[in-house]
Amino acid sequence: MSLIPWDQPATLIDLDGSAPVIGTIRDCAMHFAIFKPFAKAQARILLTKPVHREGRKTRTWILEPNEIEALVERLHSEA
Template structure:
């Protein structure tokens, strides 16, 4: 899992694509768009969601940067969005 500080550094307006491992139509928008949609998903859909980044991010324990956010990381973005809204 990615450190929260790395996720906090991803700007809300960065282009991203939410993909679904079951083949549903991708959501092309911003990181904020992806987090907002993820917040509405049911648990099964959340477990199949991934966000494809347009700029890779550093992931601790790996030598290379990564292009994909896992469901736990998307959930952290959703929590960040809620905190910033209050």
């Protein structure tokens, strides 16, 4: 996955229909980090700019839970 800037606007959604978190990638990653495992499995981030994913021909607008977890790890390593 391409490196996404922390200040890029994004929306954290879940498949259960809870209210979304609208903010930056950093905001979304911080919220995701405090979710319980069930909520993490249901979470997705909707991007404002698509990113390239390894193994795919086209760019994508949605990040899956494992990709969001990678953002959380990046956030912790940069702190």
